Amino acid sequence: MEPFERELLELICTTCNFDDVEMDKIDRHAPLIGPESPLGADSLDALEIAVTIQREYGVRMDSENTSRTVLQSLATLAQYVDSNRAH
Amino acid sequence: MRPGPLPDFSHTQSAHCESGVAASLLRHKGIEISEAMAFGIGGGLFFGYLPFIRLNGLPLVTYRSAAGHILKRISRIPGISMHQQKFRDKSQAMAALDDALAHSIPVGLQTGVYWLPYFPSALRFHFNAHNLVVYGKEGDEYLISDPVFPGPVRCPGEDLARARFASGALAPKGKMYYLTRVPENLERRSLIVKGIRSVCKMMLGSPFPLIGVKGIRFLANRLERWPDRLGKENAALHVGHVVRMQEEIGTGGGGFRFMYAAFLQESGVVLEDQSLADYAALLTQAGDSWRQFAVIAARICKNRARPEDTYTVMAESIRQCASLEENFFRELEGWVKKQS
Numbered sequence A: 001m002e003p004f005e006r007e008l009l010e011l012i013c014t015t016c017n018f019d020d021v022e023m024d025k026i027d028r029h030a031p032l033i034g035p036e037s038p039l040g041a042d043s044l045d046a047l048e049i050a051v052t053i054q055r056e057y058g059v060r061m062d063s064e065n066t067s068r069t070v071l072q073s074l075a076t077l078a079q080y081v082d083s084n085r086a087h
Numbered sequence B: 001m002r003p004g005p006l007p008d009f010s011h012t013q014s015a016h017c018e019s020g021v022a023a024s025l026l027r028h029k030g031i032e033i034s035e036a037m038a039f040g041i042g043g044g045l046f047f048g049y050l051p052f053i054r055l056n057g058l059p060l061v062t063y064r065s066a067a068g069h070i071l072k073r074i075s076r077i078p079g080i081s082m083h084q085q086k087f088r089d090k091s092q093a094m095a096a097l098d099d100a101l102a103h104s105i106p107v108g109l110q111t112g113v114y115w116l117p118y119f120p121s122a123l124r125f126h127f128n129a130h131n132l133v134v135y136g137k138e139g140d141e142y143l144i145s146d147p148v149f150p151g152p153v154r155c156p157g158e159d160l161a162r163a164r165f166a167s168g169a170l171a172p173k174g175k176m177y178y179l180t181r182v183p184e185n186l187e188r189r190s191l192i193v194k195g196i197r198s199v200c201k202m203m204l205g206s207p208f209p210l211i212g213v214k215g216i217r218f219l220a221n222r223l224e225r226w227p228d229r230l231g232k233e234n235a236a237l238h239v240g241h242v243v244r245m246q247e248e249i250g251t252g253g254g255g256f257r258f259m260y261a262a263f264l265q266e267s268g269v270v271l272e273d274q275s276l277a278d279y280a281a282l283l284t285q286a287g288d289s290w291r292q293f294a295v296i297a298a299r300i301c302k303n304r305a306r307p308e309d310t311y312t313v314m315a316e317s318i319r320q321c322a323s324l325e326e327n328f329f330r331e332l333e334g335w336v337k338k339q340s
Helices: A001-013 A043-057 A064-070 A074-084 B017-028 B037-043 B069-075 B091-103 B157-164 B187-204 B212-230 B232-247 B257-269 B276-302 B311-339
Strands: B043-054 B059-065 B080-085 B107-111 B132-140 B139-146 B153-156 B178-181
Touching: A001 A043, A001 B080, A043 A074, A043 B276, A064 A074, A064 B059, A064 B153, A064 B232, B017 B037, B017 B132, B017 B178, B037 B069, B037 B257, B043 B157, B043 B187, B043 B212, B059 B232, B069 B080, B091 B107, B091 B132, B091 B157, B091 B178, B107 B157, B139 B157, B153 B157, B178 B232, B187 B212, B187 B257, B212 B232, B212 B311, B232 B311, B257 B276, B276 B311
Parallel strands: none
Antiparallel strands: B043 B059, B080 B178, B107 B132, B107 B178, B132 B139, B139 B153
16 A cells, blocks of 8 residues: 555544554555445545545545546545645 | 347446436437536526425435426427327337337436346435436347446346336336437527526525525524434434435535536636636535535534534534525526626
8 A cells, every 4th residue: 555545544534433444454446435345434424535635635526426436446546636636 | 129220329427317318318419518518508406495295204305406307408409309208008118119229219218226226236226217328229138328327237128117117206107208309509608598597596586485595594494403303313314314415316516516516617618708617616615515514414424423513503504505505696697687
C-alpha cells in the first residue's frame, strides 16, 4: 500500500468509526463500498467519505458516476484525489 | 419474429435512469446530448415532501419531477415523435417488443427493479419506474443498456416480462417507447429557457405548502419534531430515508442539484451566457448544503453522532438549503424573464 493510500485509509476509518480494521491486511484494490467491502462500508459511509475528502483535500465527488468510479477501491480513490488536488 | 440485425447502440452509464435513457435514445438518433442537458430541458429538478404517500411505510420525499415527466417533455419537443404503448397482456407486450427489435429499433421500457436479476440482490427494491433500453435479443435473452450499470447487461425474457408487469405503486403496465422521428438539430435556446422556466415555476410558484421551496421548509419543521413524535429509532429510519432519496436512487448527489448545476453550466456554454455558470455555482452551494445535512443524518443513522448532531441542527441546515434555493430560483427566474 502506498503512503497516501494509507493516509486515506486512516482518514476513512476515523471518519466512519471503523475501529477494528487491520489496516495492513486491506487490499488496495478491494472494493471500498458495498457488500464485498472489507471495511463493511455502505452508501451512507460513502457519502461521509466523499464530504470528508472534499473538506480535507478540496476535491469534489459530486456526480454519481464520479463517486462510483472513484470509490471502487483505495487505489482508485488515491489516484483521483492525488491528480485533482492542488499541490 | 426473428430479431433483426443488432443496432449499433452505444451504452453510456448515467446517474439517473430516465434522463440517461432519454439522452441515449436521442444520441442513437444522431442528436448529441448529455444526460444533464436531457435532465434540464426535461424540467427534471423538483422538491416535494408528500407524507400522505408512503414508500415502505416512509413518507415520500422527492428531489426530482414525477416519473415519466422528463420523457414526456422531451417527446413534446417540436420535430420529435415518440411511440409509446402500454399493455394489459404480458405476451402482447413482449411480442410488441420483439417486433420493434426485429426492425432494429432500440426500445425504452419502464420496469420494476426488484424483478431484474442482473441487479445485485442488495440493490433490488420495489421501485416500478426504472427505465432501461432493450437493443437486441439473443435466444431467450434480451440485450439491455441499463443506464445505471457500467456496461450492457442481459436478462432472460421471463424475468423481463415480470419486471414490465410489476404490480404496486407506479406499475409500468408493460410501458414501452421509442423515438420515431427527431429533427436534424435541437433548437437548444428555447428548450433550455422553457425547461428552466418550468422548474422555477414549480419551485417558487406552487400554491401547495409541500412543494418547492415551501416544501423544503415544511420538511425542516416536520423533521425537527420527529424524535418527539416518532421515537428515536423511527425518527432515525425516517431521516435515513430522506438521505437515501437525496443521495442515492440515481440523484447524482445533492438531490439532483449537482446534475442541474451541470446542465446550467453546459447551457451557459451553449448560449454563451456567463450568468448561467454563476447560477450553477449558486446551486452547487445549495447542493453542498444538502450534503451537510445528509452527513449529520448519516452519522445519526450509523450511531456515531457527535454531540452537536441534533435534529434541530439538521432542520436548520435544511432551512439554509431552502434559503439558498429561494435566492437561486429568484435569480434564475429573473434570467428567464430577460429571455422573452
